[in-house]
Amino acid sequence: xxxxxxxxxxxxxxxxxxxxxxxxxxxxxxxxxxxxxxxxxxxxxxxxxxxxxxxxxxxxxxxxxxxxxxxxxxxxxxxxxxxxxxxxxxxxxxxxxxxxxxxxxxxxxxxxxxxxxxxxxxxxxxxxxxxxxxxxxxxxxxxxxxxxxxxxxxxxxxxxxxxxxxxxxxxxxxxxxxxxxxxxxxxxxxxxxxxxxxxxxxxxxxxxxxxxxxxxxxxxxxxxxxxxxxxxxxxxxxxxxxxxxxxxxxxxxxxxxxxxxxxxxxxxxxxxxxxxxxxxxxxxxxxxxxxxxxxxxxxxxxxxxxxxxxxxxxxxxxxxxxxxxxxxxxxxxxxxxxxxxxxxxxxxxxxxxxxxxxxxxxxxxxxxxxxxxxxxxxx
Amino acid sequence: xxxxxxxxxxxxxxxxxxxxxxxxxxxxxxxxxxxxxxxxxxxxxxxxxxxxxxxxxxxxxxxxxxxxxxxxxxxxxxxxxxxxxxxxxxxxxxxxxxxxxxxxxxxxxxxxxxxxxxxxxxxxxxxxxxxxxxxxxxxxxxxxxxxxxxxxxxxxxxxxxxxxxxxxxxxxxxxxxxxxxxxxxxxxxxxxxxxxxxxxxxxxxxxxxxxxxxxxxxxxxxxxxxxxxxxxxxxxxxxxxxxxxxxxxxxxxxxxxxxxxxxxxxxxxxxxxxxxxxxxxxxxxxxxxxxxxxxxxxxxxxxxxxxxx
Numbered sequence: 001x002x003x004x005x006x007x008x009x010x011x012x013x014x015x016x017x018x019x020x021x022x023x024x025x026x027x028x029x030x031x032x033x034x035x036x037x038x039x040x041x042x043x044x045x046x047x048x049x050x051x052x053x054x055x056x057x058x059x060x061x062x063x064x065x066x067x068x069x070x071x072x073x074x075x076x077x078x079x080x081x082x083x084x085x086x087x088x089x090x091x092x093x094x095x096x097x098x099x100x101x102x103x104x105x106x107x108x109x110x111x112x113x114x115x116x117x118x119x120x121x122x123x124x125x126x127x128x129x130x131x132x133x134x135x136x137x138x139x140x141x142x143x144x145x146x147x148x149x150x151x152x153x154x155x156x157x158x159x160x161x162x163x164x165x166x167x168x169x170x171x172x173x174x175x176x177x178x179x180x181x182x183x184x185x186x187x188x189x190x191x192x193x194x195x196x197x198x199x200x201x202x203x204x205x206x207x208x209x210x211x212x213x214x215x216x217x218x219x220x221x222x223x224x225x226x227x228x229x230x231x232x233x234x235x236x237x238x239x240x241x242x243x244x245x246x247x248x249x250x251x252x253x254x255x256x257x258x259x260x261x262x263x264x265x266x267x268x269x270x271x272x273x274x275x276x277x278x279x280x281x282x283x284x285x286x287x288x289x290x291x292x293x294x295x296x297x298x299x300x301x302x303x304x305x306x307x308x309x310x311x312x313x314x315x316x317x318x319x320x321x322x323x324x325x326x327x328x329x330x331x332x333x334x335x336x337x338x339x340x341x342x343x344x345x346x347x348x349x350x351x352x353x354x355x356x357x358x359x360x361x362x363x364x365x366x367x368x369x370x371x372x373x374x375x376x377x378x379x
Numbered sequence: 380x381x382x383x384x385x386x387x388x389x390x391x392x393x394x395x396x397x398x399x400x401x402x403x404x405x406x407x408x409x410x411x412x413x414x415x416x417x418x419x420x421x422x423x424x425x426x427x428x429x430x431x432x433x434x435x436x437x438x439x440x441x442x443x444x445x446x447x448x449x450x451x452x453x454x455x456x457x458x459x460x461x462x463x464x465x466x467x468x469x470x471x472x473x474x475x476x477x478x479x480x481x482x483x484x485x486x487x488x489x490x491x492x493x494x495x496x497x498x499x500x501x502x503x504x505x506x507x508x509x510x511x512x513x514x515x516x517x518x519x520x521x522x523x524x525x526x527x528x529x530x531x532x533x534x535x536x537x538x539x540x541x542x543x544x545x546x547x548x549x550x551x552x553x554x555x556x557x558x559x560x561x562x563x564x565x566x567x568x569x570x571x572x573x574x575x576x577x578x579x580x581x582x583x584x585x586x587x588x589x590x591x592x593x594x595x596x597x598x599x600x601x602x603x604x605x606x607x608x609x610x611x612x613x614x615x616x617x618x619x620x621x622x623x624x625x626x627x628x629x630x631x632x633x634x635x636x637x638x639x640x641x642x643x644x645x646x647x648x649x650x651x652x653x654x655x656x657x658x659x660x661x662x663x664x665x666x667x668x669x670x671x672x673x674x675x676x677x678x679x680x681x682x683x684x685x686x687x688x
Contacts, residue, residue, distance in 0.1 A: 174460030180429050181454040182477040
């Protein structure tokens with residue numbers, strides 16, 4: 001076990017010290033932060049400001065004018081003056097009495113487009129009561145789905161490939177013979193996977209923190225921003241969104257780590273069959289497909305409850321689909337537990353397959369070892 | 380003692396090793412020589428346990444080796460391998476700990492070896508920044524850093540300059556002095572000749588000769604003798620040899636004394652039985668003083684050629 005930890009430690013240290021890793025991770029966290037913060041910061045003052053604009057008013061201001069809160073009312077002498085003021089731009093819109101108009105007996109003058117805010121202020125809207133409100137509204141659902149899927153896919157690919165390419169580097173530089181003279185192949189594989197899993201989880205945590213910080217900073221106007229403000233508050237206070245977010249996030253972390261081990265065991269095992277870094281890409285294709293197909297299925301079918309239910313049990317898509325379902329609809333406690341059990345069983349199988357590929361081909365240099373041969377024969 | 384017992388291994392239709400048996404005695408440097416593709420590397424990898432064998436066994440101190448036992452060996456593979464982007468010292472400490480040493484001892488051993496191999500100044504450098512010769516020294520350090528119970532080195536001297544060869548020889552000698560068996564392969568027979576106590580010769584997967592180096596050379600020395608007579612008796616000596624039955628001259632040379640002098644000594648290499656050679660020596664002495672007489676012990680390169688022929 002201490003040997004595994006030594007390998008893990010080396011794997012993490014080398015990786016964390018590489019410039020590419022530092023810059024790559026830094027950039028990802030920065031992008032996550034900006035993606036969350038910018039819509040809020042740039043989303044503008046369209047519906048945030050109390051000041052909705054300047055309205056020209058012809059005639060004595062009555063109760064109606066007083067009801068237009070948030071608008072600045074400017075007295076104008078007659079319809080012609082109002083027309084002039086709107087064209088000049090000294091007012092955003094003007095209300096002129098119009099005997100022929102139905103309803104309020106007013107016509108709104110505006111320059112290029114109908115003033116939505118003024119219209120809204122003048123419209124009577126009945127209250128709406130939703131009898132079965134969704135836990136999470138559409139945009140957040142979509143956002144959460146995309147974030148889970150993108151983060152999962154990106155991080156698994158990134159660190160899985162690191163585990164794979166480090167395997168080939170050890171083979172290519174022949175350091176593998178010295179390593180194998182000291183410890184068995186499965187210890188090396190375990191240490192390598194564990195080291196990258198820790199780094200991957202750390203990166204996910206950094207990304208989530210970046211997102212939350214971005215939402216907080218951008219908190220304000222836009223939908224995203226308001227959501228951010230809520231999250232911010234919720235994280236500061238108690239209950240509310242914390243409850244809503246914490247459960248799927250914790251499940252995501254658990255599923256993520258197990259699924260990462262599954263994918264990287266397969267990737268490192270596949271990578272051991274080649275001897276040159278240039279060949280890694282092609283041997284990783286089958287595993288990539290296993291990760292990519294569920295990823296797109298979740299992205300495309302996140303509104304389809306039936307498909308999502310199935311996807312949340314398929315081990316390759318469960319890490320994305322199950323936390324998403326927990327977030328969006330809430331599921332009974334046993335559902336993620338069963339999905340996790342399926343995932344763990346599949347992971348065990350993947351470790352067995354990956355370990356076999358790895359042990360049987362890690363010392364075979366030269367031409368690529370066929371998966372079939374690597375799987376069957378002992379080195 | 381490290382021992383290979385009737386070890387065979389085939390790669391497809393190629394019989395790389397055919398019932399290979401030899402011993403590496405504790406405290407002795409055993410040279411392993413053979414042509415390219417003779418099976419040296421295969422045998423060493425099997426001894427290390429990084430390659431499986433088809434039949435036979437590897438014994439260490441009389442016990443069949445297990446991965447736990449082989450993990451105590453030090454190994455320098457044919458194809459050099461260190462992490463290129465890792466510091467030299469850090470890497471040595473890592474390997475030592477991987478072999479089960481605690482951190483303190485790993486660091487002491489690494490520092491000690493770096494010092495002895497003249498790498499202290501480069502300790503913090505990444506391996507890829509080192510010259511090939513220095514990488515080679517680092518590789519040797521990696522094989523020695525965990526106080527191995529036995530050493531298996533595949534071509535430890537290749538790529539080293541003469542100074543470095545001396546340094547490495549010194550390190551290996553010291554190590555042998557601690558009582559561990561050392562097996563190393565080399566194509567540099569002059570180096571092997573100087574350093575080995577024992578020799579194993581392999582050709583086409585079969586052991587052709589093994590034993591103490593001196594004894595092997597002696598055995599293959601055959602019946603060649605060398606006689607050198609001074610100028611004064613050179614002509615008489617020449618006549619004597621021509622007239623001696625059972626003595627066949629291989630080469631007869633007049634070697635000039637230099638400086639334009641016509642006088643020159645006689646140098647003869649001849650094959651004869653020990654008895655006839657002694658008689659020839661006695662007869663030569665009747666002519667006058669003999670400058671040189673003795674058996675010709677061939678250099679290792681000739682023994683090697685003869686053994687694998």
